[in-house]
Amino acid sequence: MVSNHADAEPPVLRxxxxxxxxxxxxxxxxxxxxAAAARGITLLALTxxxxxxxxxxxxxxxxxxPLTLVPGVEVSVTWQGRQLHVLGxxxxxxxxxxLHGLEGHRVMRExxxxxxxGKLERQGIAGVGAQARALTGKGMVTRTHFARVLLDxxxxxxxxxxxxxxxxxxxxxxxxVQWAALDEVIGWIRSAGGVAVLAHPLRYRMTxxxxxxxxxxxxxxxxxxxxxxxxxxxxSEIKLLTGYALRYGLLGSVGSDYHxxxxxxxxxxxxxxxxxxxxxxxxGWETAGAALPRGEDS
Ligand code: AMP
Ligand code: MN
Ligand code: MN
Ligand code: MN
Numbered sequence: 001m002v003s004n005h006a007d008a009e010p011p012v013l014r015x016x017x018x019x020x021x022x023x024x025x026x027x028x029x030x031x032x033x034x035a036a037a038a039r040g041i042t043l044l045a046l047t048x049x050x051x052x053x054x055x056x057x058x059x060x061x062x063x064x065x066p067l068t069l070v071p072g073v074e075v076s077v078t079w080q081g082r083q084l085h086v087l088g089x090x091x092x093x094x095x096x097x098x099l100h101g102l103e104g105h106r107v108m109r110e111x112x113x114x115x116x117x118g119k120l121e122r123q124g125i126a127g128v129g130a131q132a133r134a135l136t137g138k139g140m141v142t143r144t145h146f147a148r149v150l151l152d153x154x155x156x157x158x159x160x161x162x163x164x165x166x167x168x169x170x171x172x173x174x175x176x177v178q179w180a181a182l183d184e185v186i187g188w189i190r191s192a193g194g195v196a197v198l199a200h201p202l203r204y205r206m207t208x209x210x211x212x213x214x215x216x217x218x219x220x221x222x223x224x225x226x227x228x229x230x231x232x233x234x235x236s237e238i239k240l241l242t243g244y245a246l247r248y249g250l251l252g253s254v255g256s257d258y259h260x261x262x263x264x265x266x267x268x269x270x271x272x273x274x275x276x277x278x279x280x281x282x283x284g285w286e287t288a289g290a291a292l293p294r295g296e297d298s
Pocket of ligand 4: 017018019074257
């Protein structure tokens with residue numbers, strides 16, 4: 001319940017979209033869980049890019065805190081030539097179909113990383129590939145790793161500049177990837193017993209007509225939720241996303257998309273309140289002893 005009374009209970013802190021060093025976050029899975037608990041978060045999903053490799057460590061760390069860990073993943077999708085992100089929440093990390101799909105994405109990411117390094121090399125910026133690889137460690141290689149190396153080397157002045165000049169679509173070191181299709185990815189998530197949630201819908205910069213097509217296709221493919229409150233959503237954006245959730249019959253999710261303490265503007269640890277008209281995706285997940293995941297297919 002939301003209340004404006006001064007003596008009201010503090011809001012429950014939930015965050016269903018975060019990253020660890022298993023992909024492009026800077027905290028280890030255990031350090032991320034510890035940081036979340038220290039901020040008072042009681043429901044946390046770890047959703048690394050195209051990998052569930054951090055979930056075991058995160059679950060072990062969560063056992064020491066009054067925090068429920070939702071095992072998650074953020075899967076890259078190619079839909080109508082665009083790149084989208086679909087969160088799988090409450091996935092069973094050992095699901096063979098999910099692991100098989102994600103393994104395909106790992107291979108694509110490795111190949112893309114080599115191609116990005118080659119493009120940078122040809123522009124006279126040598127050795128970024130090896131440095132990005134070292135920074136990635138055993139995790140999933142992402143463009144964020146390349147951006148961090150370019151920033152550390154002084155080749156750019158900010159992460160944003162790294163994307164605007166080199167790594168963004170159509171820029172000097174852009175390498176396109178054909179990720180799995182929307183219905184395939186939702187199929188992996190559902191077969192792992194998870195709930196598919198469309199991540200940060202407003203970041204795709206779609207017109208209203210395209211968003212309508214996307215949400216219809218997403219729901220048709222078995223997607224159930226949409227992020228309504230994200231990292232930096234302002235009230236008018238929350239209103240727009242609430243409208244989408246209600247119009248298309250989707251559950252609402254909240255998530256900071258936290259990548260580590262380097263970003264001081266993150267909403268990690270801050271209240272992210274879902275408008276009460278939207279049904280939360282996490283219903284039933286917070287009860288003690290609740291079975292997670294709760295999807296219908298596994
Ligand atoms: P990838 O999945 O390897 O294509 O990398 C995408 C990631 O790059 C996103 O998840 C963000 O973390 C990061 N990213 C994309 N654009 C920017 C930007 N302008 N500034 C900082 N990070 C970005
Ligand atoms: Mn990221
Ligand atoms: Mn994303
Ligand atoms: Mn993310």
